[in-house]
Amino acid sequence: xxxxxxxxxxxxxxxxxxxxxxxxxxxxxxxxxxxxxxxxxxxxxxxxxxxxxxxxxxxxxxxxxxxxxxxxxxxxxxxxxxxxxxxxxxxxxxxxxxxxxxxxx
Amino acid sequence: xxxxxxxxxxxxxxxxxxxxxxxxxxxxxxxxxxxxxxxxxxxxxxxxxxxxxxxxxxxxxxxxxxxxxxxxxxxxxxxxxxxxxxxxxxxxxxxxxxxxxxxxxxxxxxxxxxxxxxxxxxxxxxxxxxxxxxxxxxxxxxxxxxxxxxxxxxxxxxxxxxxxxxxxxxxxxxxxxxxxxxxxxxxxxxxxxxxxxxxxxxxxxxxxxxxxxxxxxxxxxxxxxxxxxxxxxxxxxxxxxxxxxxxxxxxxxxxxxxxxxxxxxxxxxxxxxxxxxxxxxxxxxxxxxxxxxxxxxxxxxxxxxxxxxxxxxxxxxxxxxxxxxxxxxxxxxxxxxxxxxxxxxxxxxxxxxxxxxxxxxxxxxxxxxxxxxxxxxxxxxxxxxxxxxxxxxxxxxxxxxxxxxxxxxxxxxxxxxxxxxxxxxxxxxxxxxxxxxxxxxxxxxxxxxxxxxxxxxxxxxxxxxxxxxxxxxxxxxxxxxxxxxxxxxxxxxxxxxxxxxxxxxxxxxxxxxxxxxxxxxxxxxxxxxxxxxxxxxxxxxxxxxxxxx
Numbered sequence: 001x002x003x004x005x006x007x008x009x010x011x012x013x014x015x016x017x018x019x020x021x022x023x024x025x026x027x028x029x030x031x032x033x034x035x036x037x038x039x040x041x042x043x044x045x046x047x048x049x050x051x052x053x054x055x056x057x058x059x060x061x062x063x064x065x066x067x068x069x070x071x072x073x074x075x076x077x078x079x080x081x082x083x084x085x086x087x088x089x090x091x092x093x094x095x096x097x098x099x100x101x102x103x104x105x
Numbered sequence: 106x107x108x109x110x111x112x113x114x115x116x117x118x119x120x121x122x123x124x125x126x127x128x129x130x131x132x133x134x135x136x137x138x139x140x141x142x143x144x145x146x147x148x149x150x151x152x153x154x155x156x157x158x159x160x161x162x163x164x165x166x167x168x169x170x171x172x173x174x175x176x177x178x179x180x181x182x183x184x185x186x187x188x189x190x191x192x193x194x195x196x197x198x199x200x201x202x203x204x205x206x207x208x209x210x211x212x213x214x215x216x217x218x219x220x221x222x223x224x225x226x227x228x229x230x231x232x233x234x235x236x237x238x239x240x241x242x243x244x245x246x247x248x249x250x251x252x253x254x255x256x257x258x259x260x261x262x263x264x265x266x267x268x269x270x271x272x273x274x275x276x277x278x279x280x281x282x283x284x285x286x287x288x289x290x291x292x293x294x295x296x297x298x299x300x301x302x303x304x305x306x307x308x309x310x311x312x313x314x315x316x317x318x319x320x321x322x323x324x325x326x327x328x329x330x331x332x333x334x335x336x337x338x339x340x341x342x343x344x345x346x347x348x349x350x351x352x353x354x355x356x357x358x359x360x361x362x363x364x365x366x367x368x369x370x371x372x373x374x375x376x377x378x379x380x381x382x383x384x385x386x387x388x389x390x391x392x393x394x395x396x397x398x399x400x401x402x403x404x405x406x407x408x409x410x411x412x413x414x415x416x417x418x419x420x421x422x423x424x425x426x427x428x429x430x431x432x433x434x435x436x437x438x439x440x441x442x443x444x445x446x447x448x449x450x451x452x453x454x455x456x457x458x459x460x461x462x463x464x465x466x467x468x469x470x471x472x473x474x475x476x477x478x479x480x481x482x483x484x485x486x487x488x489x490x491x492x493x494x495x496x497x498x499x500x501x502x503x504x505x506x507x508x509x510x511x512x513x514x515x516x517x518x519x520x521x522x523x524x525x526x527x528x529x530x531x532x533x534x535x536x537x538x539x540x541x542x543x544x545x546x547x548x549x550x551x552x553x554x555x556x557x558x559x560x561x562x563x564x565x566x567x568x569x570x571x572x573x574x575x576x577x578x579x580x581x582x583x584x585x586x587x588x589x590x591x592x593x594x595x596x597x598x599x600x601x602x603x604x605x606x607x608x609x610x611x612x613x614x615x616x617x618x619x620x621x622x623x624x625x626x627x628x629x630x631x632x633x634x635x636x637x638x639x640x641x642x643x644x645x646x647x648x649x650x651x652x653x654x
Contacts, residue, residue: 055528058590069615085524086590087333087565094621 004048004056006063010040010073021100024092031081031089033096037074044072050081062086063093070097114283121146121285122308132261132304133293134311139169142309143178146285147249150180153202154247154279157187158270158438159209159477160320160410163253165289165313167192170251175200182206182229184245186237186271186438188213188475189320197226206245207475208232214472221473221545231473231551233480235446238271238439241278250279250286253317256297257290261304264297267411267419267434268319272302274439280306291316298431321413321648323389325363328633333522333565336614336624338364341453342373344568344617345518345561346382349495353385355445355482357454361520363393365453367629370400387445387482390415390426390434392647395640396630398425408434409441409478414651418644445482450495451516452482456553457525458533461581461593463556463571465519466538473541476553483554485515499560502572514572517554518561523589530591531564532584556580562587566594567613574610586611 020036038045046063077096081089110116124145128138143166147153155170156163170178171192181202188194188210196202197220206229210217220226232240241247252275255266265272279286287309288302342365345351356362369383383397384404390412397403406425411434419425420432429435445452456465456479467474489496496513503514521531538550562569562584569583579601586602588594605611614621631637634651 061590061595085333085522085528087522087524088331091332091336091565091621091624095624098620098622 002050002053004050004059006046006048006060008044008046008064008067008072010042010044010075011071018100021096023096023099026080026082028082029084029088031079031084031092033092034078035096035100036076038076040074040076042073044075044077046077046079048079048081050079050083052081052083058086062089066090066093066097069094070101075100118283118285121148125309129309132308132310133259134309136165136311136314139166139311140172142287143170144173147173147178147181149178150182151248152182152184152245154185154241154250154275155183155193156250156252156271156275157185157189157193158268158410159187159189159211160322161253161268161270162190162318163251163289164190164192164318165311165315166251166253166287170201171195171199173201179203184237184241184247186234187211188217194220203227204229206230206232206237206240208234208237209475209477211474211477214474217473218471218541218545228545228547231475233476234438234478235442235481238274241274246282246284247275247279248284250275250284252276252286252288254288254290254302256292256294257288257307257310258294258297258304261288261307261310262297262300263288263290263302263307264294264299265301265435267416267436269301269436270410270438273437276302276306287311289313289317298433299429301435319413321651323358323391323412324414324647324651325358325360325391325393326634326651327363327367327393327629327631327637330360330364330367330626330629332624332626334361334364335368335626335628336619336621337361337520337522337563337565338368339372339619339624339628340568340614340617341365341518341520341563342368342378342382343376343619344612345451345516345563346373347376347378349451349498349516351382351451351495351516353449353493354383354451354453355387355449356391357452357479357482359455361455362453363391364629366391366393366397367631369397369402370630371628372623373402374400387441387449390419392634392637392645393631395637395645398422399640400630407441407444408436409438410436413648414646417646418641421644442478442481445478446484447486447489449482449515450493450499451518452479453518453520454479454483455520457531458536459519459521459531459562459584460533460536460556461584462577463519463559463562463580463584464536464552465554465559466536466550466552468536468538468541468551470537470540470544473545473551475551480553483517484558485517489513499572502570503560505575514560515558516560517558518563519554519559520563523564523566523587523591523594530593532588532591532593534593564589567611567616570610570612573608579605579610583610
């Protein structure tokens with residue numbers, strides 16, 4: 001297991017807290033993403049627990065691009081990864097964020 | 106008066122048949138006579154076609170040939186499309202065969218690479234299918250062909266059943282150049298259901314102890330289709346099929362294209378595309394096409410071969426498939442390859458590696474796998490003259506404004522996830538094919554689809570339209586721009602990629618208006634083999650290995 005933690009700037013305005021959203025499952029090649037509101041002073045935090053060590057750089061790249069697509073202000077995102085490819089990680093994160101905001105970007 | 110003898114082949118044929126008469130007086134052989142007959146008929150150095158298709162295999166005849174005495178039968182030159190059986194390789198290991206011209210070697214690719222490396226197998230060339238079949242009529246005509254059929258009558262008329270595949274082209278090339286044709290059949294009948302190969306093309310027939318092997322090569326279990334594949338299929342349907350109005354096409358094998366097939370009755374239908382895309386196909390009868398056929402998407406399918414379990418369903422859908430007077434399908438690999446090359450506007454398929462020029466290859470350093478059908482399907486047909494809106498639009502994009510001669514071109518789409526299993530990147534700076542070339546002494550690297558034939562690359566990150574790229578640098582950045590988090594993708598120029606995106610050369614799912622929340626397995630028209638059976642009204646009878654009930 002490896003735990004990685006990343007923080008990103010949010011895009012200004014603080015979001016209203018909504019109900020937490022959970023998508024995906026922790027099975028081989030897949031991952032679980034939990035999105036919830038948190039008081040983070042306008043920043044976003046992503047905590048990754050992954051079964052595969054040594055891919056910190058790729059996580060950084062994937063999550064930076066994700067933060068570029070969505071406003072992560074005051075969001076805590078927890079990831080439990082069982083060896084998902086970057087493609088699956090990106091899709092699951094986008095699905096979770098879109099679900100959290102219900103289409104509101 | 107002729108200066109040279111002009112019937113040596115006919116004389117040689119008579120000599121061979123004369124030697125055979127010491128073993129059998131007629132056409133019908135008993136299984137235990139076959140090895141002896143092969144020793145009598147085949148001469149050292151002969152060109153031999155041992156029918157190996159990508160599905161049907163003349164496996165009994167292959168076993169008999171592998172048992173001949175190498176002192177009598179040796180240095181054969183095998184000319185056949187597929188090298189799939191262990192016996193095929195044993196022929197080389199035992200010194201019975203020396204030289205090989207072929208197209209595809211899927212399951213034996215690893216052993217093949219070793220034996221080529223040690224000089225035990227000498228490869229003439231790895232061909233595309235049409236190229237090899239063409240050479241049967243020019244400079245690689247078989248002297249002896251060992252073929253497989255479903256049934257024969259006592260006169261030697263052959264019924265191939267739905268898996269006709271390569272048999273007609275092999276039998277014609279051999280029989281009409283005074284060669285010898287020997288067929289293994291599953292059974293001898295008083296009357297065959299239909300005549301696929303006439304008796305006077307066939308010299309000997311043996312009822313094989315076991316029915317010939319057929320590989321269900323084109324069956325993909327929908328249960329294994331991933332959400333990424335659903336997302337990529339959505340992009341293909343909306344960003345390419347709808348965009349170009351693709352009506353005539355071929356799909357390669359794989360879960361990526363199976364996902365597209367299963368999205369036709371759901372996603373494509375919801376976009377109002379029924380009747381506007383995917384009506385006419387050059388395609389094996391993929392079980393994953395059943396929902397699209399039953400939903401009225403498909404007008405016609407011509408096939409290279411058949412598919413195990415689909416026989417009864419096909420027979421009940423003669424409007425869609427090409428069927429004989431007996432009701433069963435007739436396939437033909439040579440004709441379907443020609444159809445796919447000249448009469449289809451699009452090919453889409455997967456690959457293992459793509460380089461920065463868009464060249465793609467399925468070769469790896471220790472496996473010689475050959476090409477399969479993608480190489481002919483995935484090449485622009487330079488001999489084409491008829492026009493379709495799809496072909497013209499692609500041609501206009503490729504030519505830009507600076508050409509005075511209007512000309513269309515084929516859409517050739519490579520559909521890959523940026524990482525394969527075990528985090529192997531699909532995008533590379535240099536194809537493994539170059540190393541394989543060095544190691545095995547080939548003249549050129551085995552490239553399945555050349556970059557200049559590729560029109561689009563689709564990954565989970567988006568679509569790169571290579572037709573619109575105006576120079577090699579743009580092309581390279583377009584490829585990097587969909588290469589995701591592979592080293593090739595990470596090394597992109599972000600500004601160049603954003604520029605390509607502004608110009609519509611790269612399109613992301615959000616640029617296409619695709620809601621990623623819909624990219625789930627719920628969008629598949631069938632999510633399991635059992636649901637395919639249900640769609641077929643119980644007529645699809647899947648092979649046992651695909652059943653979990």
